[in-house]
Amino acid sequence: MQRAAAGLAAACADLLGRVYGSRVVLLVGSGDNGGDALYAGARLARRGAGVTAVLLAPERAHAGGLAALRRAGGTVAAPGAGEELIERADLVLDGIVGIGGKGGLRPDAAPLAAAAERARAAVVAVDLPSGVDADTGEVRGAAVRADLTVTFGTHKPGLLIDPAREHAGSVRLVDIGLELPAEPELEALQHADVARLLPAPAAESDKYRRGVVGVAAGSARYPGAAVLAVSGALRGGAGAVRYVGPARDAVIARFPEALVSDRGPRRAGRVQAWVVGPGAGDDGRAVAEVLTADVPVLIDADGLRLADRGLVRARTAPTLLTPHAGEAAALLGVDREEVEGARLASARELAARYGATVLLKGSTTLVADAAGGAVRVNPTGTPWLATAGSGDVLSGLAGSLLAAGLPARDAGSVAAYLHGLAGRLAADGAPVSAHDVAEAIPGAWRDVVRG
Template sequence: METVRAAERALLARMPEGALMQRAAAGLAAACAGLLGRVYGSRVVLLVGSGDNGGDALYAGARLARRGAGVTAVPLSPGRVHHEGLAALRRAGGAVADADAAEELIARAGLVVDGIVGIGGKGGLRPGAERLAGVVARSRAAVVAVDLPSGVDADTGEVRGAALRADLTVTFGTYKPGLLVDPAREYAGVVRLVDIGLEPPAVPELEALQHADVARLLPEPAAESDKYRRGVVGIAAGSARYPGAAVLAVSGALRGGAGAVRYVGPAGDAVLARFPETLVSDAGPAGAGRVQAWVVGPGAGDDAATVAQVLATDVPVLLDADGLRLAGREAVRGRTAPTLMTPHAGEAAALLGVRREEVEGARLAAVRELAAEYRATVLLKGSTTLVAGPGGGTVRVNPTGTPWLATAGSGDVLSGLAGSLLAAGLAAVDAASAGAYLHGLAGRLAAGGPQPQGAPAAAHDIASHIPQAWRNVGT
């Protein structure tokens, strides 16, 4: 978050004192009013910390009080409250109460504004704030967080202790990583960005691609294209125990932009029965014919020899599932061609030698560490899908998806799709990002909408909706 703080300092130096906070407060008050619907006569409680977030809350509360709301501020550190903001609230007719009265006030409130901790907060809430967070959670009031929910880490998305859960987070200038990455994202609710005039950072910590960004990445055949010019992807997947993994990986690959799919492995009959256009070989990776990228690992069981053969090639390789377990660290690090690894949290934990809970609680740190440790691009699957390159820099967070994607075989489809994009010529970071984006959209389409309107979808349903997702991105 130092880039955000630096941008704020530069902007403050060019503006009259207090003007930046007034901009933030105006946007915050407008968002609160929209959530309330009817401002006049409503009851609003401001939970006020000692930093600028508390000042933003107080000035926004003053604006609501001038519109007829009953606004009461509860300073958690009365001696360190933002004095000018508190004076503005009082002039507007607002009240101030101590923490002992907060429970009753919150019980009668329609809206609670969380201005306790800002982007500098670390390690969860202190005991007094934690008690109030419990009171808010038990109330029926809507909760608006100022910049980010108190108790979450703005830099990493980690939640190391108690934190407030918001229905709406109003953030200023730029999205903070903690608002985009789980587990903190779950605490933010709907996120609304208020423009306060900050210059965007030259190299953002996180970025989320949108339709237009993905559309520019997706391969488009030219008039002279044939199936080989469009790229051929090899799929080394499946086993006697898991033939379906091969079928699903091929299903994603056939819809991923490459011109042809070669399959090697023991599930050839199952693949041909479902997808007769697949080029099936029983000669192993070395004898399968020329490919522009390989996908290896889904359902592979203990076939370490095939994984080793694929890693020894000079084309991009996507490693998934059993391939992640069977590939040695040095074999991956020593490759000269790009490698894309696609673990879920459990697989990432095994690769890093930590508990799964550690990865799930610090997803941003985990994806960066894996990419650096293996010198590979890493797509970390899960409730927040992240993509990190081996050279550090900006991490991409996937904005599409649905909880219905958490179904057996969904990852196999993603591997085939992203591998096909690799074969079509996309860089590993772009193939991973575009693949995750399309996969998430296809999941939504297959489920018929986001929860709770959606319905369960199987992996083959997700694959069949990839063409529609592709068309939607391009329109």
Template sequence: MRTAHSVETVRTAERALMAELPPGTLMQRAAAGLAAACADLLGRRVYGARVTLLTGSGDNGGDALYAGARLARRGAGVTAVLTAPGRAHEGGLRALRAAGGRVVPADDGVRAVRRADLVVDGIVGIGGKGGLRPEAEALVLAAEDAGALIVAVDLPSGVDADTGEVRGAAVRADATVTFGAYKPGLLIDPAREYAGALRLVDIGLGPWLPAEPDVEAPQHADIARLLPYPAAESDKYRRGVIGIVAGSARYPGAAVLAVAGALSGGAGAVRYAGPAVDAVISRFPETLVTTGPPSKAGRVQAWVVGPGLGDGADARQALEDVLASDVPVLIDADGLRLLDPEAVRARAARTLITPHAGEAAVLLGVSREEVETQRLASVRALADRYGVTALLKGSTTLVADATGPVRANPTGTPWLATAGSGDVLSGLTGSLLAAGLPAIDAAAVGAYLHGLAARRLGTAPLTALGVAGALREVWRDVAEG
């Protein structure tokens, strides 16, 4: 599990650790890790490489200068460009000059940047807010135009470490070397796409960091531990039955896709209640079906309601019927448009909602742009306001309860932005709910497998049904490690 802590938490841990160490030890540990990462990116061909350091006034600039000194001692030609002359880290400057490095002001920096094989971004630290200043932006643009490798120190300058917001010009790094702990913004878009490949350098903060992070991103092993498996005495009912209320005369395909996802989600059986019975049975004859109300469909351990349901009286009645049940309920798509907040908050069993940014904007009464640029705050607000587990779909899918860490999904591909993929995700996640996973785990596992299935189909247009078809193979890959 990749775990991320807020800036204030990291700084508190750093202060506690520094009190136990000789002065400067922490910066030297960071610089050593940064220099090693730069050497790796240069392919170990450090001797003769041209490295340009973009250094500001904070500790990130000091880390860059000390790392530059290490690279210079290995034969690299290192030039430091000072974006804050007179406020650069004095010890770092002395170390760089002693190792044979050069120091130039920002006005002379563009030439050094354009000649560089590798550029180190130490302009702004983790406490930076807002975009780059114009003179720093010019240096970064020159590096991008020259095609140099760009390595960010702790996080790309111009992005918000705590929220993942990008409020102006920012560095787009090929790699980010972060120290002590991941910061939330490194795991969440839009900032995540600016960070490039992530490398965590252990500087000894572990004992001083709280056990509960702010954000966590599951990996293969974490998902494998959560996958439900039948026991020797299991039958289809003991494994869990998922109920699907989806589709309409206008959108029968939504029912088919939700059932397709559910059949790959770990539950023992799928019940379908709705008007698309013929379409569902013709595609998936193993489905248990009824045209009556959900409450008459038979026993289920969880419900999925909403995909393609429409907004008529029958749809409203079906949603009310499902919300009156005493089992977990996943609400998606049209179900979100019909949502009665009081009915959701009054439920004893867990409710999981799965909006995309547009639906979340309506639920929160804000603009879609605000949701997309403030994804972390938005998913937390959804969970808190409605008393639910919220899965906010998007370039970084996030899952949140009202308390505890937010889960950031590391899988997926832009090709998932296709009709019906959300219906598959709803069925898959609902099936995991029925199999007994808590809502936050079901949502995290569902998003992870769904994203992997899309990746399995490659960098080409895909279909929602194709994603559903890839889920079994992805499940096996994760389970087998």
């Protein structure tokens, strides 16, 4: 607890800039998070801050932490005075609930969280924001919104997955000597991890040894989806891209290097993986043909709606589904809000139900495998990626990585990472188009390889 308090106090001091004379309010519950807040408050008080603890359960407050705060010159207030104190504070330290909290804040704590959100004070959460679910990232009621979360030992799933992630603000990890789990529930790849997974041609490689990805996409109504899917595929590491579909002329006009055909997937020539569905409209023939292919298949967009679900489950070759929340809700037979509120559970359920790897797109992109194990959460991206056609680029990119030989879980994870990084590079704080994102993929790739 002293290690946690030291790291917490240091983070608060960094955020305040000037500790002496600052006004700090501690929101203290009955658990160890409350004790961490009290000990950190004592350290700040010894540096000249005016520290007041608001005790939500005075009879169960951490005795040692409370004594340390009082010895350092800190004071204690009843919950009824909390909102007024928060309004005048420079920093609010949230130690209301720990990792065992479920179902949102209790009625006596919710007004304090609301006051902290209204106030101009910086809000720092102890380990995780009170009211969020540490294990799932769900928020089922009132919860604290922090500017900074100081977490201990290891990242909790709730700090990485929306909607809880947006409550956490920036996250700082403090090592307090805990023994970490051998098999984590979540993984977040970093540059070095992605660099190890990226396909690289050998000296003897030719375009066919590097893999050929087939793209069955687009329609008379949505030719642009085909163009964007091919643009992502051309930048994903495969040696060649075969396009099949009614947008043949649009694709060849933009990408003369693509191998185009209008004879259907079965007669398009050999491929090592298929991407099917972007912009397909209501024509399910290509989707049905692709599902019978004995190669990895990525199903996106209209393909998710058109695919025979029995055929998807019966496939023996790898299958990668790439729905957004609305498409995932349709596949699961639930409301979109349920998927958005329980992203981790939804991704796992989809993977198990369809016997496939699932890349659930959104503000937090998750990759779950039917075999279970750690779900991968993508750490890259930008809100500017929420633009028409961005998902088509991602599908082409992931399909190309499948054709280059990556397993479905790795292909989805690496594609999401590169796509998110390319979005950041392309946007640089301004709106971008899907075409801009595709153009930035080589730069993202080089950035990862160079570390």
